[in-house]
Amino acid sequence: MKEQYSNILVEFFERMSSWENGVVADRDISLAQMHLLEVVGNHGKLRMKELSEKLGVTTGTLTVMVHRLVAKEYLAKMKDTDDKRSYFVKLTKAGETEYDNHHHLHGHLIEDIINTLGTETAESFFHNLNTVQELM
Amino acid sequence: MKEQYSNILVEFFERMSSWENGVVADRDISLAQMHLLEVVGNHGKLRMKELSEKLGVTTGTLTVMVHRLVAKEYLAKMKDTDDKRSYFVKLTKAGETEYDNHHHLHGHLIEDIINTLGTETAESFFHNLNTVQELM
DNA sequence: CGTACTTATCTTGACAGTCAAGCTATTTCT
């Protein structure tokens, strides 16, 4: 039984992984890049350092990723006038479009889940999901 | 609320991602490699083609990954005597040790979840997790 | 049987993501 739960968990993770990869593959963008856009979209505007911490990557990694997204015109990078070592990153219009788009797909998925489980069950499911997340 | 569920789902995915990366980082192995070992461990012995399908990667990708794991002596690759184009891959003793080890960590996590949610709730949680997985 | 098609795998070339280590420019602390 513990065995079975373990499999369900792993299977869930993989499905979600490929779901995310799938919805992103149609756009001209990778999952890691979409994730970056998501974090920036959720926070409005942030420094490279802050962003690297939220993404869990080094600033060196981030420098390159941001470059690519700036080249694709999904991101804008501006100097911070207060701290001259620092930069701010934010979404461009095109970046926001990508962000909204992805957001909608998540919304649809959530709707499907609610419709399938029912409002009550969905409520407790997400509650438990949140609890479990904190255990990891 | 749909918004909130969406965030929980994404947050869960990221936590699990970094949990998996974390438990694997101590070993001399990547997450993708551990995943490969897991699939081989679950199936005993399989052909390159079968494995590539289960992992969702091309055979070209797999060739390289398997090479590295053979070099690390976690995997063994043997010719199929029936179909001479084909190979079988299976875990070595060391590979099994890694597999078991990882398996135990999953087991502990599941125990934590059961202890935190309670048997009943855990039961329905995993049931729902499985249902949701099928929607993706 | 022999030719053509299919299948299993490998190789190569190109790129993204990743880190560690080391560098520069700035800021902060004493």
Add this chain to the structure above:
DNA sequence: AGAAATAGCTTGACTGTCAAGATAAGTACG
């Protein structure tokens, strides 16, 4: 002012990934 800390960048190395093309072996069909 000088030293230490911080933000970001660059480089070098490695993994994961694919597409395209090559090879070798199995299969189907006349």
